[in-house]
Amino acid sequence: MVKPSSSSSSSSTTQDALALLNSLRSAYSATPTSLKVIDLYVGFAVSTAIIQVVYMALVGSFPFNSFLSGVLSCIGTAVLAVCLRIQVNKENKEFKDLAPERAFADFVLCNLVLHLVIMNFLG
Numbered sequence: 001m002v003k004p005s006s007s008s009s010s011s012s013t014t015q016d017a018l019a020l021l022n023s024l025r026s027a028y029s030a031t032p033t034s035l036k037v038i039d040l041y042v043g044f045a046v047s048t049a050i051i052q053v054v055y056m057a058l059v060g061s062f063p064f065n066s067f068l069s070g071v072l073s074c075i076g077t078a079v080l081a082v083c084l085r086i087q088v089n090k091e092n093k094e095f096k097d098l099a100p101e102r103a104f105a106d107f108v109l110c111n112l113v114l115h116l117v118i119m120n121f122l123g
Contacts, residue, residue: 034088038085039085045075049070068121069118073114077111080111084103
C-alpha cells in the first residue's frame with residue numbers, strides 16, 4: 001500500500017475548502033437584501049454577547065444579574081431575529097400565508113416582552 005503524501009492531501013483539502021466557500025458565496029449572493037440585513041443584525045447581537053462574556057472573563061462578574069441580563073438580552077434578540085428571518089424568507093413554504101408585516105409585528109412585540117422581562121430581572 002502506498003500512502004498519499006501529506007502535501008497532496010492538504011492541497012486537496014484546501015481546494016475542497018475553497019470550492020465550498022465559492023459555492024456558499026454564490027448561493028448567498030442570490031439572497032434578498034432584507035434577509036442579509038437580518039443576518040447582519042443576528043451577527044451583531046451574537047458578537048455583542050461574545051464581547052460581554054469576554055469582558056466578564058477579564059474583569060469579573062460582580063453584578064452577575066447584570067451580566068446575565070445583557071447576555072440573555074443579546075441571545076434572545078438573536079433568536080427572535082432568526083425566527084423573523086425564517087418567517088420572512090420567501091423560499092420557506094411553511095409561512096407562505098404570513099405577511100411580512102405581521103412577522104415584523106410579532107418580532108417587535110416579542111422583543112418588547114423579552115426586554116420587559118430583562119428589565120424586571122435587573123431589579
